Amino acid sequence: MNVFKHKRRRGPKLGTKLMLLGLLVLLIPTWINYRQLIEMERILIQAQSQTQLKTAQGISTLFNGREDLFQNLPISLDDYEALFANPMQDPIRFDGKDSDWEELSGKFRTFGLDAGSDVDAGFRLTLGERAGQLNVLMKVNDQDLVLRDQGMLRLDNADHVRLNFIKANGEDARVVLTFPDNGIITAYNMDKEWKFSETGPPEKKFHGYVQQTDTGYLLEFRMPLDLLGSRRYFGLSFVDVDDIKTRKVRAITQTLPKSNKVGFNLVVLRSPELLNIVEGLGYAGARIVVIDSEKRVRAQTGGLSTLRSTTPDTNWIARVRGWLEVFHPYIKKMVGTGDITIPAENAESITNQLIESSLAGDPAVLISRAMVLLDAGSISKADRPKLAQEIIMAAHPIVSENKILGTVIVEQNIDEIVSFQRNALEQIVVFSTTGLLIAFVALLLFAGRLAWRIRNLRKETSRAIDERGRLITDTLKSEINAGDEIGDLARSVSGLLSKLHQHNNFLENMPRTLRHEINNPLNTLSTSLQNLAEETPSIRESKYIESAKRGVLRIGAIVQNLADAANLEEALESEEFEIIDVQKLVENYVANCNISHKNTSFEYSGTSSPIYAQVSDYRIEQLLDKLIDNAVDFHVSDSSIKVQVSAYRGYMQITVANRGPVLPNSSEQSLFDSMVSHRRDGPQNKLHFGLGLYVVRTIAQYHGGNVRAMNLVDGSGVAVVVQIPLATTASRDPSSAITAHATDRTPVASKTPVASKMSVASKTPAVGKPQASIQTL
Amino acid sequence: MPKLIAIVEDDPDQRANYAYAITKKGYEVQAYASREEALLGFDKQLPDLVILDIILGDEVDAGFQICRDILSRSPSLPVIFLTERINEIDKISGLRLGAWDYLSKPISLDYLAEKISSLLRLGEVSSTQVSASDNVKVIGHLSLDQDALLLTWKNQRLDLSGTEFRMLAKLVKVPGHAVSYESFMNATMQSLVTNNTINTHMRNIRKKFEAIDPEFDCIKSEYGFGYRWIKQ
Structure with missing residues (x-):
């Protein structure tokens, strides 16, 4: 049994503790690295912001005082409706599909659609500029499509588009785009009435495509920007004809301002001069945007490089990094300084603030997560959310005397700057993770081995002492050669055990030594007394001689008993066991008790059938001797001693009960230790060492059984219950014998009594908790 | 002629007590305190019966040695061990050496005398080869x-x-x-x-x-x- 078995709340195991500590030790450097990286990024971004601001300042210096560059546009647009022609990266295919207009999606204006998006004759207009051409996309709502009848000279009797602009030479120009058939557009210079072609043949500078759709027309066309001259006054109307018979103009939706004062729109384009200057300044990975005081983009160059170079690495770090790709978002989130991360939706207003503050005269820097200002055309819409990223924007105002002409914004992707830092973080993560794993496994192994060694040591130490505290071995084998502290512990425990063993040996041999040492003087005493009596006949009859002889005998008996008890276990080793009918033995024994104890009466109750157990009959007799002696010593005179034999599944039970003084509480087990006697008011005149019940226990345990003493239920006396396992096979009379069916020799607890009728008042007799089966005597 | 009984016992008191009691019964007694002494005495004259203690002084097995020695000279000599060593193993080895009996201390001198007389009688019987008796x-x-x-x-x-x-x-x-x-x-x-x-x-x-x-x-x-x- 485990001598260390205390009911104690167990703390974390050694291995767990070691691992937690190890993790802490490993995590601290990782955390420090991480903090370092964060700081590094902050510094880098700050430095970059400053650089960008300087760049913006530098560029703005170029424009300082160059009012002329900004003056080719009316500074005030009060009288005009502006049509913005956005720069386009890719060429347009005139095929009736708007898919190649993706980059300008959302940048349209509507006309005639105030009441709803499907108003007849209303349209959406998108203007783009590329390579000196003005690209126009119109999506026209028209329920009844009337194409041009080529047989008629009048051009205003079908759906058509009118263009009004001022040519470079200052003349008014009127051009009509007619749709002779699906896909085809034809342009004509018109007379002032918009009825007939002025020149006759079609105008070739207009090129485009019309596509009839469910809701109307999809019209795309281009015209050279030179046609518009430098001021770019421009008007556009859709003329709707619905009745194919009357061919009357039903509605005209035009882009011209409502006031119609001047009659033209203004196509606002980037200033080429500005663009030229700015383009020369562009550098890789940055975008430079020049904005005028009216917040119109006047020039833009460069693009945010967003795609990381993906040179495939072949070394193992790269491979591990490949696995770590999944962690990229988290790493970014970790590294990204949260306080300046702005949701993309708010980016526009934030950018506006930046521009406004810059236009107010203050240089400003902003770090924003967004695709801000004019989006780079190369990014398709589908990729946009993925590539939305943090950029640094630096804005510096352009001043002229005391006027602010506009601002220069330099944008650069943070990713560019921090990518190497993120790579470093990834490497740290890779190395830390690998290191952590290795250290973790090593710690696990170490802790496991340590715990295993300690556990082994504990087990062996526990095994060194049996449940009654006797030493079984005097040395430990495990860990005895280990050089570390556990080895020291093992050696120390082993030394302790061997010292304890020596002491135990001394104690065990004590009765023998004592007997040996006492017997010689006792013999001298005894023989001297005999000789004295022989020599002096006059004192032979003296009562003192007799009492001296009795004294000698008693000392001899004491020493003999002690030695016998000490030798009992050794003596039991040589005992021969045979299967006998214990019931018969006990019955016989009790019958003889009535002869040997004349003044005491005995009552026996047993089973009708034999109970076979594998026992040493002399030892059972000795056991009964001790039980009966004990009962006789303590019984109340005139009461009878009750002996009962009963059998249960797997074990038999011998109960000896007497009326008399009861046991004090909590002494029921210690009673069976040697030299322990509890019943204080027992007989004083008899040899009484408390060895008897020790002998009983030793014999019972040697038979694989146990013994308990308990007070009777009614408190009138004491019962001692011995339980011994039954023989596993009945060699004599299996048909009627009570034997165990179980194969184990040890008694099994809580078995149903086979012969419960035999017990007088037994509740659930079991080896574990025997009941005093005698309540009244 | 009275029988000669040899006693080997290192304790002088016990030795004297045995000698007194046995002499009283009409035997001649030779008492020795050690193994050497005893063997020297046996060289001079072999006793008719030997009473041996096992432990003599510092020699824990002296009694056994004397027994082996004397039985090699006279195999039919009755030997009694009278000792405080009453472990089963000692008893068995004593009897195995050819001792006739093994008595433990403390001894009753009367019993000892009776034992001596019966063993001497037995020795006589075996030596004279009288097989049949009336009793x-x-x-x-x-x-x-x-x-x-x-x-x-x-x-x-x-x-x-x-x-x-x-x-x-x-x-x-x-x-x-x-x-x-x-x-x-x-x-x-x-x-x-x-x-x-x-x-x-x-x-x-x-x-x-x-x-x-x-x-x-x-x-x-x-x-x-x-x-x-x-x-x-």
């Missing part, structure tokens, strides 16, 4: 010659030690009657005898019978009382 008791297959200490079972001779012989004689005195432990204790002629000692002796007797007759089942235990001889 022979026959119970069933058992015949018991109390003078010659001869015992046969189914006409086969059994060798019992003196104590065992006396116990068996007690057991068969009235066949069929139970004999108590107490009676057996008296028969052993030792002062301190426990039930266990009786049981051990009885078992040895049984084994000796069973050795020549596996069917032997005449000695019955009366648990809590003693033994009973029943006829087979």
Whole structure:
């Protein structure tokens, strides 16, 4: 049994503790690295912001005082409706599909659609500029499509588009785009009435495509920007004809301002001069945007490089990094300084603030997560959310005397700057993770081995002492050669055990030594007394001689008993066991008790059938001797001693009960230790060492059984219950014998009594908790 | 001529007491305190009976050595061990050496004297080869010659030690009657005898019978009382 078995709340195991500590030790450097990286990024971004601001300042210096560059546009647009022609990266295919207009999606204006998006004759207009051409996309709502009848000279009797602009030479120009058939557009210079072609043949500078759709027309066309001259006054109307018979103009939706004062729109384009200057300044990975005081983009160059170079690495770090790709978002989130991360939706207003503050005269820097200002055309819409990223924007105002002409914004992707830092973080993560794993496994192994060694040591130490505290071995084998502290512990425990063993040996041999040492003087005493009596006949009859002889005998008996008890276990080793009918033995024994104890009466109750157990009959007799002696010593005179034999599944039970003084509480087990006697008011005149019940226990345990003493239920006396396992096979009379069916020799607890009728008042007799089966005597 | 009894005992008091008591019974006594002394004495004259203590001074096995020595000179010499070493193993090795009996201290001097006389008689019997005596008791297959200490079972001779012989004689005195432990204790002629000692002796007797007759089942235990001889 485990001598260390205390009911104690167990703390974390050694291995767990070691691992937690190890993790802490490993995590601290990782955390420090991480903090370092964060700081590094902050510094880098700050430095970059400053650089960008300087760049913006530098560029703005170029424009300082160059009012002329900004003056080719009316500074005030009060009288005009502006049509913005956005720069386009890719060429347009005139095929009736708007898919190649993706980059300008959302940048349209509507006309005639105030009441709803499907108003007849209303349209959406998108203007783009590329390579000196003005690209126009119109999506026209028209329920009844009337194409041009080529047989008629009048051009205003079908759906058509009118263009009004001022040519470079200052003349008014009127051009009509007619749709002779699906896909085809034809342009004509018109007379002032918009009825007939002025020149006759079609105008070739207009090129485009019309596509009839469910809701109307999809019209795309281009015209050279030179046609518009430098001021770019421009008007556009859709003329709707619905009745194919009357061919009357039903509605005209035009882009011209409502006031119609001047009659033209203004196509606002980037200033080429500005663009030229700015383009020369562009550098890789940055975008430079020049904005005028009216917040119109006047020039833009460069693009945010967003795609990381993906040179495939072949070394193992790269491979591990490949696995770590999944962690990229988290790493970014970790590294990204949260306080300046702005949701993309708010980016526009934030950018506006930046521009406004810059236009107010203050240089400003902003770090924003967004695709801000004019989006780079190369990014398709589908990729946009993925590539939305943090950029640094630096804005510096352009001043002229005391006027602010506009601002220069330099944008650069943070990713560019921090990518190497993120790579470093990834490497740290890779190395830390690998290191952590290795250290973790090593710690696990170490802790496991340590715990295993300690556990082994504990087990062996526990095994060194049996449940009654006797030493079984005097040395430990495990860990005895280990050089570390556990080895020291093992050696120390082993030394302790061997010292304890020596002491135990001394104690065990004590009765023998004592007997040996006492017997010689006792013999001298005894023989001297005999000789004295022989020599002096006059004192032979003296009562003192007799009492001296009795004294000698008693000392001899004491020493003999002690030695016998000490030798009992050794003596039991040589005992021969045979299967006998214990019931018969006990019955016989009790019958003889009535002869040997004349003044005491005995009552026996047993089973009708034999109970076979594998026992040493002399030892059972000795056991009964001790039980009966004990009962006789303590019984109340005139009461009878009750002996009962009963059998249960797997074990038999011998109960000896007497009326008399009861046991004090909590002494029921210690009673069976040697030299322990509890019943204080027992007989004083008899040899009484408390060895008897020790002998009983030793014999019972040697038979694989146990013994308990308990007070009777009614408190009138004491019962001692011995339980011994039954023989596993009945060699004599299996048909009627009570034997165990179980194969184990040890008694099994809580078995149903086979012969419960035999017990007088037994509740659930079991080896574990025997009941005093005698309540009244 | 009185018989010469040799006593080897290192304790002077006990030695003197033995010598006094045995002399009183009419024997001549030679007492020795050590092994050397004893062997020197035996060189001069061999005694008729030797009483040996096992531990002599510092020599823990001196008694056994003397026994071996003297029995090599005179194999039929009766030797009694009288010792405080009463472990089973000592008893067995003593008897195995050829000792006739093994007595434990403290001893009753009367018993000792009786033991001496019976052993001397037995020695005489064996030396004179007088096999048949008048005092022979026959119970069933058992015949018991109390003078010659001869015992046969189914006409086969059994060798019992003196104590065992006396116990068996007690057991068969009235066949069929139970004999108590107490009676057996008296028969052993030792002062301190426990039930266990009786049981051990009885078992040895049984084994000796069973050795020549596996069917032997005449000695019955009366648990809590003693033994009973029943006829087979």
